[in-house]
Amino acid sequence: MRLILASTALLALAACGAPDPEASPAASDRAAAASPIFTAEEIDRALPAAATPDPAAPSGEAPDAPAAARPDPGLVRLQILLDRSRFSPGVIDGLRGENTRQAVAAFRKAEGLEGDAIDDALMQRLAAADPRAATTSYVLTAEDLAGPFSPPPSDDLATQARQGVRYTGPRERLAERFHITEALLQALNPGVDFRTPGQRLLVPAVGDPALPAVARIVVDKTERALRAFDDAGRLVAFYPASIGSETNPAPSGTLRVNGVAPEPDYTFDPDELSYGSGDETVVVPPGPNNPVGSVWIDLSRDGYGIHGSPDPAKIAKTASHGCVRLTNWDAEQLAAAVKPGVEVRFI
Template sequence: MMTAQILLDRAGHSPGVIDGYGGGNTSRALRAFEKAQGLEEDGELDDELLSALREQAGSDPLVTRYTLTQEDVAGSFRQVPADMAAMAERDRIGYSSASELLAEKFHMSEGLLAALNPDAELTSAGTEILVVQADSAEIEGTVARIEIDKSASELRAYDSEDNLLASFPATVGSSEFPSPSGAMEVSAIAMEANYTFDPGDQDWGGDEALTIPPGPNNPIGGVWIDLGKDGYGIHGTSDPSSIAKSASHGCVRLTNWDARALARAVESGSTKVAFN
């Protein structure tokens, strides 16, 4: 299953966190790949589909050796506060550990990282570890249109000729805090965004207005694609393993790496967004 997840990631149809186990996000990505390739859409992994994935995604090794850098191990790793008021007192909401940083860097779960490196200590630059060789996190082409399928918990990105460029698992709103319906447009993009909590605009949270500094573990994962209406946006997450397995307060959550890839491929004032 890890093979399929890595190849899907390379092919632009994200399985979310690569964990080696599969599940709903992997099946969704398989169906999206089948649709893009004109194959029967059943989401079932067989030899024919695996061969098509290899042809599309290339023959590079699935796992590669990576040497830890000083940047990987010398970060100011700190436990992330559960309380937003405590978050607001920090300068940045960064990673809590080198393990978390490396797992996100290579689109993996921390469990898979540990399984590939059972005896590794992620504390010294120069240490060699095994990581999956996933996607470069770039979408080939400009995204002209985004479709958010709320029932499928999926975001699809199309070019101006309506070719499916990429698909991602997405967390959307609940019945209590629903995502919107209808048409919107990308109005702004921020790769290192603060999160502003205004209790006057929310039916949840505390009573104090707060500004949470940027970083991968702030409530929006640091990446924000504004949709120009009622505070709705597409953004990252502090918990990539929860994507498409929980509910948001109405916005659309992606893994941080998927949100960054999408943010680099959309255009403010041009890319259209449809919720259905």
């Protein structure tokens, strides 16, 4: 990664990753006849189903759910409550996985509870922290449906630069706003085709809890997680993260925050980078599907930063090119709470 500080913009260089049709008329007709996967009441009264232990796992926790697994309404509720408590499970998908397990463990430790169990004590603490219902209703507006939109991100950066990196459509825009996968958003609202304003959606009541001022950040490369602490040493946020790779590792030791660039450009410069097959400099414009997402937190080692992502479902499940990648909403939350000079320790 490289970052150029200019008088008018911060250019994020190198990441550490036709509008998408929302549904065909035939698909929409079929969806209208279907029932939602869960109702609001089912989510609000649900408790996560017991995990199936994985004998091969050192601690016996359940493995990440396969892609075809059916979401669990109790896990949907748990993930929403964690998100609202600033202990992020990443994207809300209703599936059991390592990101949710680690967020549970981090919350329990902050609350003086041991282990990573999803039990009554955990659910009561989370519910007490924010007693609102887990879901809410939202009415689609004309602004939600208005473009311009971009085709899905391409592996070819020149194509991305030419076609743009805006949302692929209203469904992706709304899924990101409510921190949920597009698949689960559609499953909760099977009769919605995301092309007509005035339709009512069931969505996570995620809110936007602001962090207190962050004084120190710890990036755990083994755990694939980032923790933020205030000046009293209290843990104020936990985020799953993609952190480097074997060929492009994240740094070690202590760095500092240089500054924050909202809506950064992404520049591939073959003279500065050790990966990629292109031989020309390419500048990808700002946008939520930019390879560095919606925000860049510049660090004191040239080319390294903490930033967003065009694919929230892959956070902590794939590698990066040396930087620390979060979901866009987690990166934005963190960026709003840091200032130049904040310590960032890689362990």
